[in-house]
Amino acid sequence: MTVKRDGTVADYITQAFLLLLQKKSFHDIKINELCEKAGVTRMSFYRNFDSKEDVLRKWLRVITDEWLAESGISFKHNDSRKYFILLFKHMGEYREFCSRLYKDGMLHLVKDEYDRVFLSVYKGVYDEYKSYFLAGGIFNIFQRWLIGGCVETPEELADKLERILEK
Incomplete structure (x- = not known):
């Protein structure tokens, strides 16, 4: 599954995270992996979320x-x-x-x-x-x-x- 490209950076990150949660434990998901799935940078992640x-x-x-x-x-x-x-x-x-x-x-x-x-x-x-x-x-x-x-x-x-x- 891929992330839909019809929203904000925060939406991309959220969608990617929910997709990853279907396959992996919360604790096994790394920020780098999440950013890669969302197609955003770590800087974009931390601009929108603390954790x-x-x-x-x-x-x-x-x-x-x-x-x-x-x-x-x-x-x-x-x-x-x-x-x-x-x-x-x-x-x-x-x-x-x-x-x-x-x-x-x-x-x-x-x-x-x-x-x-x-x-x-x-x-x-x-x-x-x-x-x-x-x-x-x-x-x-x-x-x-x-x-x-x-x-x-x-x-x-x-x-x-x-x-x-x-x-």
């Missing part, structure tokens, strides 16, 4: 923000089941990618994104501690689902989560 982790953090933020905009979810209302279903469907679309991150010990990057989103969208609704609590709990349910092979449907996970939060 390989930074590439993934920025990509996770982009796909999360796009999903939030597309889903039209309103976090200020009490339709948490609908939100949980949409969230787990979305995460299910990235299960292979997240499984790779889990195997490579990098799934904490997804956890960091959960924290960012929950702190942002529940600002003024819950205090900071409750937002972290919810983010961590939902992330851990996602992680357990991922480790277990994603057997349950998003609806089943949402129901389990609703029962947990009722108590």
